[in-house]
Amino acid sequence: MNHLFESETFALAATLGLFILFEAIYQKLKTPLLNPVLLTILCLIVVLKYSDVPYETYQKNTHMIHFMLGPSVVALGVLLYEQLHTIGKNAIAILSATFIGSVMGVVSVIIVAKLFGADYDLIVSMAPKSVTTPIAMGVSLQNGGIPSMTAVFVIIVGILGATVGPIVIEKVGIKKPIAKGLSMGTCAHGIGTAAAIQMGVLEGAISGLSIGLMGIFTALVTPALLELFF
Known part of the structure; x- marks a missing residue:
């Protein structure tokens, strides 16, 4: 074959x-x-x-599939445009949630990894796990991590979030579409957003927005948090 x-x-x-x-x-x-x-x-x-x-x-x-990732991300802008009014009314909540999510995403990795005795290179490589791959690899490289290893962690986290995330959301009892979208986009980036779109249009739009915000906040807070803990 x-x-x-x-x-x-x-x-x-x-x-x-x-x-x-x-x-x-x-x-x-x-x-x-x-x-x-x-x-x-x-x-x-x-x-x-x-x-x-x-x-x-x-x-x-299968390079065409990789090529289509770009247009597919841009296509999320259509969902965002359709939900601009709702996003505007909840801007503070969205910004606050993604900022806290970026901080906790990095801090949780540092604390757990240090408890298990991981070395600095591994911790830095894992720190931006909840961010879309290109940004995560850049953050990892700039802070002394291993970009290729970071990409693996990002994919694992995305698949795990897309698979387990909806179950957790249901069990915890989260009902609001914005909260669902923020949860999926903040924790599981692109793959999580694909799962969020299955939940609804608003969930998908907010999740897509969270990908960009998480990338910005994680790139900003990671160096400071690494400096604080090390």
């Missing part, structure tokens, strides 16, 4: 086909644990490993 993935058409069709399949299953069962992004990634790992396909080959032939 490895020669099939040398075809860009097949690689793209296989990836999108798996996602559409798991999305249909998710829509039917409505179980957050069956997150289509998570299931697609796990299935692709098994297929590529079993077929002995190098990741570089797969990445090269």
Whole structure:
């Protein structure tokens, strides 16, 4: 099967086909644990490993998916524009929540990692875990972390947040759409926003806004917090 993935058409069709399949299953069962992004990634790992396909080959032939990440993020601006009135009325709450979320996101990593005896490089690499990958890698690099390791932590946190986040929100009893969107965007960045959009338009818009705000606040507070703790 490895020669099939040398075809860009097949690689793209296989990836999108798996996602559409798991999305249909998710829509039917409505179980957050069956997150289509998570299931697609796990299935692709098994297929590529079993077929002995190098990741570089797969990445090269699915570059269009990576390219479309840019336009998809820009498309979130449409949701934000449609919700400008609501966002304006809740601006202080949104800014406060994302700022506190950025501080707690970094502080929690530092405290837990230090308790387990992690070294500085690892702690810095994990600190911006709740921020979208490009910003997280930049923050990590500027503060002495390992960007490639940071990217792994960001992906893990995003998938975990998108999978477990909706369950936690339901169990805790959070009802307001703005609170739901802030929770998902602040903790699980882009993948969490994809899950938030499943909850509703307002949830998706607020979650998308949180991605940008979290990136700004985390980039600003991380150096100060590292200086404080170390």
